[in-house]
Amino acid sequence: MQTHLPIGYKMVEGKIHIDQEKADTVKKIYNEYVNGKSMLAIAKRLKENEIPNANHKTNWTHGAVGKILQNTKYMGDDLHPPLVSKELFDQAQKKRKEKTTQLGRTAQLNSMNNHHAFTNRIFCGECGEPYRKYVEHCGKPHEKVRWKCKRYIFNNKVVCKNLFYSEDEIKTIVTSSINKLLQKQNLLDKPYRKEPLKKDMELKAVESQIKELEEQEQFSSPLLAQLSFKRAELMYRVSRVDDYQFNTQKMKDCLKDVSEPTDFNEELIVQIVKKIIIYKDGKIEAEFINGLKFC
Known part of the structure; x- marks a missing residue:
């Protein structure tokens, strides 16, 4: 029996613990995004550096980065230890919303x-x-x-x-x-x-x-x-x-x-x-x- 966990966590004796190496990847993704790096650029960096994802593969996409940036479990809950602060999580959501709004206003019909x-x-x-x-x-x-x-x-x-x-x-x-x-x-x-x-x-x-x-x-x-x-x-x-x-x-x-x-x-x-x-x-x-x- 295997429970699928978000990247950054691991199961030890039936309890969820932080996987420190992968947790550092998650934290870096949040910090890079909040500081202006695009999801596509982050995915490219992870792929080039052969950083493993949750499936232990290196085929990162901007969509995979986006899922990490909106996963509320990273703030911590009854089962998951926190990996990022609520402040950093909220900053990422604000930036995602700004990017989406900008996309909706400027995208041309066939772009x-x-x-x-x-x-x-x-x-x-x-x-x-x-x-x-x-x-x-x-x-x-x-x-x-x-x-x-x-x-x-x-x-x-x-x-x-x-x-x-x-x-x-x-x-x-x-x-x-x-x-x-x-x-x-x-x-x-x-x-x-x-x-x-x-x-x-x-x-x-x-x-x-x-x-x-x-x-x-x-x-x-x-x-x-x-x-x-x-x-x-x-x-x-x-x-x-x-x-x-x-x-x-x-x-x-x-x-x-x-x-x-x-x-x-x-x-x-x-x-x-x-x-x-x-x-x-x-x-x-x-x-x-x-x-x-x-x-």
């Missing part, structure tokens, strides 16, 4: 910046790969820009046959999901659906078994290791409630001044849309940053 909102947000529901922008007949009068699954062509063969969408169609899809949310904002007032009693009882039972084995000094028992990982999994699931509340409030703040319905709004998409999943049968699922989904 590369205008595609930022779609990058790593549109995924294939058939194979799980992200959608990519393909330019067909580049520079010719009949040039077409279409978004296709990354695995549409692999090793010179057609692998994934999921649907294609034009730039305007993608904008319509994403905008319609925003407008649907605007019509049903009352969903943001609903409490997070969880099973606190069941989880609490299960967690207490696991902790009781761990305590009993420790009192018997059975530290090398395979059961103790299994129970430690089980405890970590249960505690980690509970921590998602804090993420839900934080991201729901962020969505409310972003929507409070938005008229209904809205036109294509890149800034808003970047702020609140987590991903759009496209299926071969035409079904499209929009997921927002707090986990709310619309089909």
Whole structure:
């Protein structure tokens, strides 16, 4: 059983600890960004220096850096020791918001910046790969820009046959999901659906078994290791409630001044849309940053 942790943390005997070497990477990312370095430049530096990411690989992207810069766990919570101060975290959020606002005001219709909102947000529901922008007949009068699954062509063969969408169609899809949310904002007032009693009882039972084995000094028992990982999994699931509340409030703040319905709004998409999943049968699922989904 393995619990996926943000870079900078490690699991030791069922508890989350700071992984100092990777924690230093996280701190440097925050400080570089706040001091004016772009996410793309930071990703380039990490890749060139072969710094491992959370998956122990060195293929850094600006999107991966962005996820680190908005992860609230780095301020610390019941499970995660703090890696950055709240002041530094807030400075990073302020800078991200300023950059997004600037992007929304200055991006031209066909500029590369205008595609930022779609990058790593549109995924294939058939194979799980992200959608990519393909330019067909580049520079010719009949040039077409279409978004296709990354695995549409692999090793010179057609692998994934999921649907294609034009730039305007993608904008319509994403905008319609925003407008649907605007019509049903009352969903943001609903409490997070969880099973606190069941989880609490299960967690207490696991902790009781761990305590009993420790009192018997059975530290090398395979059961103790299994129970430690089980405890970590249960505690980690509970921590998602804090993420839900934080991201729901962020969505409310972003929507409070938005008229209904809205036109294509890149800034808003970047702020609140987590991903759009496209299926071969035409079904499209929009997921927002707090986990709310619309089909």
